[in-house]
Each structure stands twice: as structure tokens, then as C-alpha cells.
Amino acid sequence: MSEPTPTPITGTCLCRSLKLIIPxxxxxxxxxxxxxxxxxxxxxxxxxxxxxxxxxDLIIEDPQGLLKTYKIExxxxxxxxxxxxxxxxxxxxxxxxxxxxxxxxxxxxxxxxDGGADHFPPQIEIFTADRAKFLAPAExxxxxxxMPH
Numbered sequence: 769m770s771e772p773t774p775t776p777i778t779g780t781c782l783c784r785s786l787k788l789i790i791p792x793x794x795x796x797x798x799x800x801x802x803x804x805x806x807x808x809x810x811x812x813x814x815x816x817x818x819x820x821x822x823x824x825d826l827i828i829e830d831p832q833g834l835l836k837t838y839k840i841e842x843x844x845x846x847x848x849x850x851x852x853x854x855x856x857x858x859x860x861x862x863x864x865x866x867x868x869x870x871x872x873x874x875x876x877x878x879x880x881x882d883g884g885a886d887h888f889p890p891q892i893e894i895f896t897a898d899r900a901k902f903l904a905p906a907e908x909x910x911x912x913x914x915m916p917h
Contacts, residue, residue, distance in 0.1 A: 779881035781860035785834045788862060788880065789827040796821055797873065799888040801906060804895035806840075810852065810861055814900040817878040819888040823865065826874055835862070892916065 777790040796819040807816040828835065836856040841849050849867035854860060864875040878885035890909050893899070897913040905911055 777881055777883070777887055779862075779876075781855035781858050781862065781880070783855060783858035783860075785830075785832055785857050786855045786860075786862060787829040788876065789829065790821065790876075790881075791825065791827065794821065794825045796888055799878075799891050801890045801893045801909070802895055803893065803897075803899040803903075805898055806850075807895075808898070810864075811877070811879075814903060817885040817888075817890065818864075818875045819878050820873055820875045823872055823874040826876070828862075832857075 775792050779788045780786065799817075799819045801815050801817055803815045807818075808814060810816065834856045835853055837851050837853050839849060839851045851865040851867070851871075852861065853863045853865070855862065860880065861877050862880055863877065865871055866873060866875065878888050881887055890906055892910045892912060893906055894912045894915055896905065896911050899905075
């Protein structure tokens with residue numbers, strides 16, 4: 769289990785227009801590496817490093833109104849709709865809100881955070897059936913071929 773953040777953790781998009789704040793004392797619900805095709809397409813990489821939080825625990829500062837969202841209704845790897853959030857100026861991805869949580873949970877892209885993904889090492893890897901053949905499983909991390917229930 770991840771530890772509560774001792775100090776606030778922040779992240780900004782490439783153009784610094786959007787800022788995400790994880791207040792001190794907040795613990796992610798889970799941390800994961802996702803190899804699903806959706807995450808590969810969204811990141812332009814073989815996987816995404818993510819941390820899931822209660823949406824109400826996070827602060828997004830968007831003084832210029834640049835946060836854009838897109839709702840994917842069908843055809844997702846999980847079979848559930850989801851909302852993607854990104855900066856409308858630089859295109860940097862910020863979060864995903866899985867539809868089955870009805871907006872209560874936000875999956876933050878940990879590469880977006882200042883200081884990078886080391887803030888939240890993965891507890892699980894999901895959609896490992898779609899993992900690139902040249903990647904090895906993360907050491908000591910639970911593996912799931914699909915979405916765990």
C-alpha cells in the first residue's frame with residue numbers, strides 16, 4: 769500500500785497552464801502500470817504509469833479554462849466508458865475518470881507529476897496480455913492479464 773503524501777505533490781502540463789495538486793496526507797487508492805491498448809494510444813508509449821485517487825481529494829488549477837475532456841462511450845479495453853482530461857493548449861494528458869466509478873475516482877498519469885512516477889511505485893500491472901514483448905514484468909508487482917475485479 770502506498771503511504772500518505774508527507775507534503776503536497778504537484779504536476780503541471782508541458783505549457784504550465786494546468787496544475788494538479790495532491791494535498792499532503794492523501795494516499796492513492798492504488799498505483800498501477802497499464803498496458804491496455806487505450807493507454808498505449810493515449811500515451812504514445814507501451815504503457816502508462818497511473819495512480820488512482822478519490823476525485824474530491826485532488827485539486828486542478830485551470831485559471832485559463834484550458835482543461836478539455838473527451839468521453840469514450842464504447843470500445844474501451846475495460847468495456848466501460850471513461851473520460852479523458854488533457855490540456856487544450858499543449859495536449860498533455862492529465863487524467864482518466866473510469867465510467868464505472870461515476871466520476872468519483874480519478875486516475876492520474878504519474879509522469880505528469882513534478883518529480884515523476886517515483887512518487888507512486890506500481891502495486892499492480894494490468895492488461896499484461898497486451899504488454900510489449902520486449903518488456904519484462906515489473907519485479908515484485910502483481911500481474912493481471914486483464915482488468916482485475
